[in-house]
Amino acid sequence: MRKTTITAFALTAALAAALLVSDLPTARAQNPVPASSASALPADPLAPALASLLQGSSDAVAGxxxxxxxAPVWIAGERLGEQGRLAIAAFAAANDHALNPLNYHPLELAARAEAxxxxxxxxxxxxxLSRAYVRYATHLVSGRVQPNAVNKALNIFPxxxxxxxxxxxxxxxPxxxxFLDGxxxxTPNYARLKQALAAYRAKAAAGGFTPVPDGAVLKPGMSDPRLDVLRRRMEQQDYLAPGAHAGDxxxxxxxxxxxxxxxxxxLAVDGVVGKDTLAEMNVPIGRRLIQMELNMERRRWMPDDLGEAYVFVNLADQNLKVVRDGKTVHTARVVVGKPYHATPVFSKxxxxxxxxxxxxxxxxIATNEYLPKLISNPRALDGQNIRVFSGDAEVSPHQxxxxxxxxxxxxxxxxxxxGDGNALGRIKFMFPNEFNIYIHDTPSRALFERAQRSFSHGCIRVSDPFALAEVLLADQGLDRAALDRAKASGDRQVITxxxxxxxxxxxxxxxxNKDGSTHFRKDIYGRDEVLQKALARAMTDNL
Incomplete structure (x- = not known):
């Protein structure tokens, strides 16, 4: 059976919106009566029909x-209240939030309201309408799927x-x-991504992106018959103004x-159109739309308030930033887990x-990496400053x-x-968690120069870690000089x-980003694919 993506529902939204501008009968819905006073007020004329309809139901809506x-929530007398019209209109426009309007039945509800x-x-x-509204609101507030149920590596619980x-x-x-809009x-991040999604949908409607044919690696100064196509491709994504480049x-x-x-x-920013750059240029715009839709779901999983000051690591981007009072005050490249040692998602x-x-x-690591080496060579630990302990007692690896x-x-x-050869380098940043994941220095500096930096066993290696420490510890009177002295001492020091x-x-x-630039990253852990399948299943649950 053909799979339908979120982007296929714009027509439904448009049809529903057109229907909703018709003159449905309206009246403001009555206030729900608190349970404590329900018996003190006259019953609504619809109460017997509602009680009969919900008899035997035990879900939260029935409760x-x-x-x-x-008491009815949306109907006053024999008419749909203004709130009902607003709710159905919101359902019809759900595609703006990368939600499936069909999950909330706006066309059917609008037609029933007339009849x-x-x-x-x-x-x-x-x-x-109440059930559709609760479903819609829940999807907007906390997402359509529970992250940890989709992927055990996603340890967030909206x-x-x-x-x-x-x-x-x-x-x-009031x-x-x-209230519906809220x-x-x-967050600005969600609003900007929603804006980008709308812009890219418009690009898709205008024809999308022109594929750039395969060919030899193209370097600055070279001539190539694909230049016209490359120019058009860069213009389509607004990286090149029309007419800004000519010639061969x-x-x-x-x-x-x-x-x-x-x-x-x-990607590596060198201007060379090689295999990796060409592959990213030829990702269809439909795939980019899906990426944005998936990440709007991820944004719904996050709390609005991440903290007055916080550290934010995007594993797919392999970058870290420190944010204080809404402003980024420090950025750094990081190395994250290999695909088979994927770094989990969580907050601590x-x-x-x-x-x-x-x-x-x-x-x-001791069992899978060091033990085979020690079996082959009992002196494999020599020169690495690695000591062996049985309980609290140190033992010689040679014995x-x-x-x-x-x-x-x-x-x-x-x-x-x-020491300098320590796998954690000279400093580590601890946010205690059940995954034994932390941010740390590393003696292996060359990997930070690579565009793709997924090489660790799961922990996060950070470039220039003492610059990060200086930012995080500035309010404790520890400047870079003090941190350098602590490092030079060679002694282990814990700073709370x-x-x-x-x-x-x-x-x-x-x-x-804030500057209006739209960014995409490779799905290094395959989590986009897993989420897309989960959302496709969720789409059909309420059709």
Whole structure:
């Protein structure tokens, strides 16, 4: 069966919106009656029909009706209230938020609002509209899928709104239209991505992106018959102004446009159109739309308030930033986990920094990497400052029959002393978590120069870690000179943060920056594909 993506629902939204501008009968819905006073007020004429319809139902929507004496939420008398029209209009425009309008049935509900006259039909309309509204609001507030249920590496648990609170807001919100608008994430990042999605949908409607034919590597100064196509491709994505480059030499504005493309797609910024750059240029615009839609879902998983000051690591981008009072005050390149050691997504508070740390070799690395070397050569640890412990007692690696442990549990602990060769470098940043993931220095500096930097066992290696420490510890009177002295001492030192700093490990493959530039990254862990399949399943659940 052909899979339908989110982008296929724009027509439904347009049809529903057209229907909704017709003159549906309207009246402001009655206020729901609190449970404590429901018996003190006269029952609504629809109450018997609602009670009969919901008899035997035990979900949260039915609970709300029971608590209010089965007062209707959307219907006043025999008419759909203004709030109902606003809700159905919001359902019809759900595609703007990369949601599937069909999940909320705007066309059907609008048609039923025109036709319903009997108490039974009005009651059914009221209940179905309530269920669609709670579904829509929940999707906007916390996403359509539970992240950890989709992928165990996503250890984030968005707050799901209470159905009763949502239904109470229908009557109690001073401006229900504004309330509906405020359900989506109230962050500039979400608003910008929504804007980018609309812009790229317009580009897709205008014809999308022209593929650049395969060919030899194109370097600045060369001539190539594909230059006309390359110019058109850069113009389509607004990296090159029409007419800004002419001729048969790859130079000037066209080279700069390609560099911009490379920068915005996480590639090496050298102006060379090689295999990687060509592959990214030839990603269809439909795939880019899906990327943006998937990342709008990820943004819905995040809290609006990430903290007054926080560390934000985008694993797909392999970059870190420190944000304070809404402004980025520090950025750094990072190395993240290999695909088979993928770094998980989660948020924890950084509580201390350790200068000249020990490296306690994780059991998996000790067993899978060091043990085979020691079986082959008992002196494999020599010169690495790695010591072996049995419990609290140090033992000589030369006196252990390593081969006898190849088929069972590894009973020793390996610990590397502080020093220049330490796998964690000279400093680590600790935000205690169940995954044993942290940010640290590294003696392997060359990897930071690469465009793609997924090489670790899961922890996050950061470039210029002492610059990061200086930013994080500035309010504790520890400047770079003090940190350098601590490093030069060679002694392990633990610095407790006066105020814990939230660390957010995220995975975003599409976003729009404050300058209006739209960025895409490779799906290094295959998480886009997993999420896309989960959302496709969720789409069909409520059709």
């Amino acid at each position: 709300h009706y029971a608590a209010t004496g089965h 319903a006259t009997t108490p039974e039909a009005l009651a059914a309309l009221d209940v179905d 707050h799901v709104p209470d159905a009763g609170d949502l239904l109470e807001a229908v009557a109690e919100a 401006d229900f239209g504004a 359900l989506s994430p109230n 030499v790859y130079d000037g504005a066209l080279v700069e446009a390609v560099k911009t493309f490379q920068d915005y797609h996480g 508070d950084m509580t201390y920094v350790e200068v000249n740390p020990y490296w306690n070799v994780p059991p998996s 252990i029959a390593w081969a006898s442990y190849s088929g069972g549990p590894f009973p020793f602990k390996l610990r590397q002393d502080p 943060l006066r105020r814990p700093i939230p660390v957010h490990l995220t995975y975003l493959t599409a976003w729009m």
